[in-house]
Amino acid sequence: MAALISAQKLTKHYRMGDETVHALDGVSFDVARGDYCAIVGPSGSGKSTMMNIIGGLDTPTEGRIVIDGNDIGEMSDENLAVFRNRTIGFVFQSFNLLPRMTALENVELPMIYGGVAPAERRERAAALLTRVGLGQRMDHRPTQLSGGQQQRVAIARALAGQPPLILADEPTGALDTNTGIEILALFRELNREGVTIVIVTHDHEVAAATRRTIEMRDGHIVSDKANDRSARHDAHV
Amino acid sequence: MMRTSDLIASAANALRSNPMRSALTALGVIIGVASVVAMVALGSGAQAQVERSIASLGSNLLIVVPGAQRGGGGVRAQAGAGGGWDSLTIDDAAAIAQVENVAVVAPSQRARTQVVANGLNWNPQVEGVTPSYLEARDWQIAQGRMFDETEERQARRVIVLGATVADQLFPNVEPVGQMLRMAGGNYEVIGVLESKGQSGLGTDQDDIVLAPLTTVKRRISGRRGRGDTVSQISVKAVSEDALTLVQEDVETLLRQRHRTREGEDDFTVQNLSSISETAAQTTQVFTALLAGIGAVSLLVGGIGIMNIMLVSVTERTREIGLRKALGARQSDILHQFGLEAVTLSVAGGIIGLIIGVGGAWLMTSLFNLPLVIKPETAAFAIGFSGLVGVLFGAYPAWRAAQLDPIEALRRE
Ligand SMILES: Nc1ncnc2c1ncn2[C@@H]1O[C@H](COP(=O)(O)OP(=O)(O)O)[C@@H](O)[C@H]1O
Numbered sequence: 001m002a003a004l005i006s007a008q009k010l011t012k013h014y015r016m017g018d019e020t021v022h023a024l025d026g027v028s029f030d031v032a033r034g035d036y037c038a039i040v041g042p043s044g045s046g047k048s049t050m051m052n053i054i055g056g057l058d059t060p061t062e063g064r065i066v067i068d069g070n071d072i073g074e075m076s077d078e079n080l081a082v083f084r085n086r087t088i089g090f091v092f093q094s095f096n097l098l099p100r101m102t103a104l105e106n107v108e109l110p111m112i113y114g115g116v117a118p119a120e121r122r123e124r125a126a127a128l129l130t131r132v133g134l135g136q137r138m139d140h141r142p143t144q145l146s147g148g149q150q151q152r153v154a155i156a157r158a159l160a161g162q163p164p165l166i167l168a169d170e171p172t173g174a175l176d177t178n179t180g181i182e183i184l185a186l187f188r189e190l191n192r193e194g195v196t197i198v199i200v201t202h203d204h205e206v207a208a209a210t211r212r213t214i215e216m217r218d219g220h221i222v223s224d225k226a227n228d229r230s231a232r233h234d235a236h237v
Numbered sequence: 238m239m240r241t242s243d244l245i246a247s248a249a250n251a252l253r254s255n256p257m258r259s260a261l262t263a264l265g266v267i268i269g270v271a272s273v274v275a276m277v278a279l280g281s282g283a284q285a286q287v288e289r290s291i292a293s294l295g296s297n298l299l300i301v302v303p304g305a306q307r308g309g310g311g312v313r314a315q316a317g318a319g320g321g322w323d324s325l326t327i328d329d330a331a332a333i334a335q336v337e338n339v340a341v342v343a344p345s346q347r348a349r350t351q352v353v354a355n356g357l358n359w360n361p362q363v364e365g366v367t368p369s370y371l372e373a374r375d376w377q378i379a380q381g382r383m384f385d386e387t388e389e390r391q392a393r394r395v396i397v398l399g400a401t402v403a404d405q406l407f408p409n410v411e412p413v414g415q416m417l418r419m420a421g422g423n424y425e426v427i428g429v430l431e432s433k434g435q436s437g438l439g440t441d442q443d444d445i446v447l448a449p450l451t452t453v454k455r456r457i458s459g460r461r462g463r464g465d466t467v468s469q470i471s472v473k474a475v476s477e478d479a480l481t482l483v484q485e486d487v488e489t490l491l492r493q494r495h496r497t498r499e500g501e502d503d504f505t506v507q508n509l510s511s512i513s514e515t516a517a518q519t520t521q522v523f524t525a526l527l528a529g530i531g532a533v534s535l536l537v538g539g540i541g542i543m544n545i546m547l548v549s550v551t552e553r554t555r556e557i558g559l560r561k562a563l564g565a566r567q568s569d570i571l572h573q574f575g576l577e578a579v580t581l582s583v584a585g586g587i588i589g590l591i592i593g594v595g596g597a598w599l600m601t602s603l604f605n606l607p608l609v610i611k612p613e614t615a616a617f618a619i620g621f622s623g624l625v626g627v628l629f630g631a632y633p634a635w636r637a638a639q640l641d642p643i644e645a646l647r648r649e
């Protein structure tokens with residue numbers, strides 16, 4: 001089976017006045033379907049830039065990136081929007097729920113852009129919220145939920161379009177340790193069900209909970225290795 | 238593609254979440270539309286009033302009055318021999334009747350005298366006229382009949398009342414057949430005129446009593462002036478096209494008869510249709526001016542919408558970034574913000590229309606004008622406010638659609 005993510009010699013340059021920042025400097029890697037991998041590295045090493053390119057929010061300056069058969073660099077804005085809707089589920093550090101809307105409405109949002117009929121949408125959103133353990137909180141607004149609960153809503157929202165790939169940029173960064181562990185357990189469960197997950201973190205314990213750790217520095221991949229099973233168990237997840 | 242129902246729900250949700258701001262933003266459009274609607278209704282009312290009163294003066298009508306015209310259109314008696322108020326005679330009227338394209342000629346003599354009936358006093362305009370006067374003026378009899386030629390020649394004491402006089406003197410009884418006293422004599426009411434309403438100058442055209450010309454000359458105003466003078470000759474042309482020609486011919490004829498030269502005339506021929514045209518133009522300009530003032534406030538309302546939408550786009554940058562990350566197309570964002578602006582402006586337009594109609598009703602009843610609300614005014618108000626929303630919402634919505642999702646998500 002072809003890799004879900006295939007990146008070849010990706011570069012991303014930002015011009016800052018006279019200087020050019022090499023956020024990505026020739027990065028190549030593949031992620032297989034069903035993988036669960038962590039990208040680690042110090043701040044400014046290019047992790048977020050990488051995630052944005054994989055997620056179709058940004059395009060590389062050079063290089064080629066193919067996700068689920070889609071060459072991101074070749075896509076129009078319109079097609080990128082459809083791609084993000086169908087292929088990617090985003091989970092953010094700061095949850096990014098819309099405060100005006102209930103948990104249920106927040107989960108429905110991607111399906112609105114996917115053109116799913118209202119009745120089906122509602123049903124699926126409710127099922128997903130139940131799935132992440134918030135069956136009793138569907139009509140709550142984000143402000144009425146704890147951080148962990150908000151991130152669960154965000155994960156339910158990421159799953160709403162039934163995407164093959166979940167991208168999570170520091171999903172536990174705003175959560176306390178225990179809540180973070182719960183969220184990681186949820187990711188692990190989802191991964192067991194076949195969803196490919198890539199998370200960015202600078203917490204090595206979080207990284208150890210995944211199957212594979214990619215380490216970045218100054219826009220390069222400096223190491224890429226599989227995590228052994230025992231380490232995953234040590235992290236209690 | 239987003240469903241239309243979802244688009245509307247999302248716009249409604251966004252507007253509801255900040256009701257005070259939405260209301261204040263819509264207020265600009267509300268005021269604009271309300272003032273356009275009220276102003277146009279007021280202008281149209283004034284126009285309808287002018288048209289109605291001019292029509293009630295008679296169509297294709299020339300009015301010949303004694304005295305020369307000076308400057309801007311006022312009629313004044315000219316000092317000196319033969320130039321006074323008594324320069325027009327019944328013979329002049331007879332001569333005018335021979336002019337080509339003249340349909341009806343009606344000499345009349347005006348008098349003011351008190352009338353008394355059942356102990357009630359009233360001071361109407363008393364007009365001594367020939368039976369052809371009604372035809373010349375396009376007036377109609379509502380009850381009874383007009384006096385005929387014989388009654389006119391024989392100076393009978395019969396009269397036809399204007400609607401106001403009939404109402405004032407005979408509030409509870411059928412006026413036709415009643416008697417009233419005027420200038421020391423008893424007169425029988427044989428008819429009542431149909432109501433004509435106010436003239437353009439605000440005078441009540443129904444406050445009138447028509448009596449045979451001979452009767453008025455002999456029994457009411459006979460003591461003053463020469464026996465055969467009249468205060469007015471109404472000349473009806475056969476058609477509107479012939480009016481100018483008839484006017485020239487009448488002027489030429491009277492100059493011959495009075496031995497005057499152009500510029501020294503002792504009479505004036507007034508063309509009512511040209512007056513009515515001027516009046517109609519004036520009210521049209523007036524209406525356009527009022528509508529223009531309203532349109533300016535609508536424009537200001539539009540700028541208010543643009544301002545608030547720009548603020549809203551800035552405030553919701555993160556939301557826009559998130560929506561894009563979740564799969565919103567540029568067009569979805571464009572439509573969402575555009576629809577918010579249009580919803581604000583159209584809602585403002587509808588409320589403004591209601592307030593405008595109410596305001597128009599208030600003002601027209603205050604100024605005693607007919608209330609004229611054309612359906613196209615309402616359609617225009619709603620359509621135009623929608624257009625304002627589209628025009629002034631377009632730029633903020635475009636800005637929102639163009640936002641870079643990464644930048645937008647990074648924003649706090
Ligand atoms: N929009 C941008 N303009 C200029 N420089 C940027 C931009 N985005 C990221 N960078 C730079 O690219 C490098 C990588 O950033 P990022 O991918 O956010 O790192 P990380 O997520 O690993 O902390 C940093 O040096 C950052 O300053």
Ligand SMILES: [Mg+2]
Pocket residue numbers: 047048049
């Ligand atoms: Mg980062």
